[in-house]
Amino acid sequence: MDIKRYDMEDTDIAWCPGCGNFAILNALKQALSELEIQPERLVVVSGIGQAAKAPHYYRCHLFNGLHGRSLPVATAIKAVHPELTVIDESGDGCMYGEGGNHFIHTIRRNPDITNLVHNNMVYGLTKGQASPTSLPGFKTPVQREGVFHETFNPLALAVSLGASLVARAFAGDTRQTKEMIKKAISHKGYALVDILQPCVTYNKWNTYQWFKENTYEMDPSHDPYDRMEAFRRASEVGKLPLGVFYLNPKPTFEEKLSVYQESKEPLYQRSLDTQKLSAWIHSKRGL
């Protein structure tokens, strides 16, 4: 499908020149067009942050909700209308900080959604505080002595929770990022793609160059169905592996819902059977 189908007219993009978000936006549009997903059949849910603005810059149904709260919304949309492609796209602060509890339980729930996390290891929109993924020693106007908290490892956490797909990409490699996004969207079940991206304004440490030097693509011999191995790879520090860490095919949240056992019709097409309810109420009259 023509990638121009996703282009918006007159968008005033709020990102800094050189922001890693541009590369992710580009990769996502390519992935969507190669997968032939019509904007009219695509819902993107996002939170708050620079990454969360991304879906304002391509054509889709958009639910840009609250900071940290996108996953419950995305889960509900998919549950109510399973025929739509649902992507949840936000940043590391939104997903791993404010929304941490939802992150955990969405993985457990396993809705068939794609979770794209723009991970720049810093809070951009609020001007440069540490994020859960900031590396120890990272100095900010708030973390003046440098971050001393343990770094949040979304991939190891996701593997430990039995996430259906766990992957990492680096925005500096559009081809690889696009491939990871395509895999995630095509995958049935919850799919996490943690996308490393530089913040050119507030993170002078984890730059394009730094990511280039500190990431590597996993060897094709990696077995993504081996959970222990996936966990080991996801736990690596120093040079960060890229690619699909873990695959765990299993029934999705929507598939398990009783409302779809007899009919696949999305809820909006259904109506209440008033007679059935009347009969139910009538049954309360006695034996």
Next chain:
Amino acid sequence: MAAGIVVTKHTKDSLGEKEMTDQPLLQFKEDISIVLCGEAGQGIQTVEHMLTQTLKLSGYHVFSTEEYMSRIRGGRNSTLVRVSSNRVSAPVDRIDLLIPFSSGGVRHVQRKISSETILLGEKKIVENEYQGDKFIPVPFSEMASEVGGPIYTNAVAAALLAGLLGVDQEVFNRYLRHYFSGKNENTIQRNLEAAKRGYAVSEDLLKSGRLQIELKKRDEVKNEILIDGVEALAMGAIAGGCNFLSFYPMSPSTAVAVYLAQVSKEFGIIVEQAEDEISAINMAIGAWYAGARGLASTSGGGFALMVEGLSLAGMIESPLVIHIGQRPGPATGLPTRTEQGELLFALHSGHGEFPRILLAPGTIEDCFYLAQKAFDLADRYQVPVFILTDQYLLESHYNIPSIDPARIRIEKQFVETKKGYKRYQLTETGLSPRGIPGFGEGLVVIDSDEHDEEGHITEDLDLREKMVNKRLKKLDLIREEMVPPELIGPDHYKTLILGWGSTYHLIREAIGRLEMEDVAFLHFKQVYPLHPDTMGYLKKAKKTVIVENNGTAQFGQVLRRQTGFNVDREILKYNGLPFSVEELADLLKSAFH
């Protein structure tokens, strides 16, 4: 209203030694108040359920309500069952028959035991706690263990009471079979055996002439519906098209979720227990966005977590229905008790300015119809709608003639979108046609930021002003369709009693006892916005008295703020229990002087 009880001299004796007297020890004519008390986990609710259902099937009006401690086993709990020839829908303090199931039970309700209260129960439970002369020993546990164990005490007790009140044994047995229909035949047989023994005791008691019960049965009651607030609210939600519920368990709202979960397959409802209330409300909003009708059900503390989501619904003009089952706060408060304490919280919650609607059912019928209406209003005006109930209302049962889901026609309000669709198109009324993703050719864009007509983020401050006006203007539309307050009593009143929500029947019955001609009662089922007739009603009164189950007369404050009217007297109760009819009648009497 009080039971006519005739007392004769008697001596304590066991069941075996029947004492024949010319006059009955006790005689009930109109209205009996039975209290069952015991520990959590003993199955008092089973007795309550079997008893009330079989009484109703026999033609008696029944009302029952529970008060209990926040624990799974043990503690001191009590259940009140009122049985009457006339409609009863409120609790009384008076106890005519007390059945304690564990020691400490009598002491627990000591305050309400009068010289006329009769106790039925085990010697070892009663003798240390009761010194009066109205004790009839019944060896419940002995009878139960003869059948197979203490668990059968419930069937013995329910059958005994049903027998005393003239429930046909055949009717009782049929209900018992129905109630235990999921259990194996052995369990059913043992319960039937237990019932047989309970009935035998009741026959002996009645034959001895010591108890005479002459309540009139009414044929028309037999076919009525006996449900509690929970069930009525849940069925009303279904009638309102609710097909999505997200919740986090919290007393007393949990029962609504449990009920909807149990019928979710039957009525096509997605029920999801969320990780927290924040998730629950965001899910409900997401469900509306995608074309479902979502309910978020919680209590005050859970709603505190939902407040951010409420504001989201206000900004994106999402329909939303929030049920708050109120209980005493602040913080964890009294988890299993009742209060009308969240009115101001619900009214003022949420950052920013946006319209909302607050409904407060007063009766079981209201629970149904207002829940149904809540979904309709939310969808039509694209605003959050609250349903404020409380523990007392949710967990009170009584029989009602009927409820009819067809009374309100439910129409989905979303539209099929066309290319170029704008979710927040500026219109005369402030309402924009609501599209949903995947239905039509348009794109449905919503943003929690201030947004343009398409739904995209904007910082155009002129547009901001237009969008604020658009959202606030909807309140004018809402005002065109409000639930009017209900006036009970004479049109030409001097004193007007004001109440809202769950106190409806309590106030009605208490006023009935006053037998004063110039007193009327105005009950509010919609507590915000206020119906335009409100001021007219208030101005007509020489004196106004407001009755609320909270400490600060919250509805009185709403009235003052909305109309400028100051209520003369406040009758408030905030110890965690609902008013009783006698208590409220006394308080009203003193408020008039």
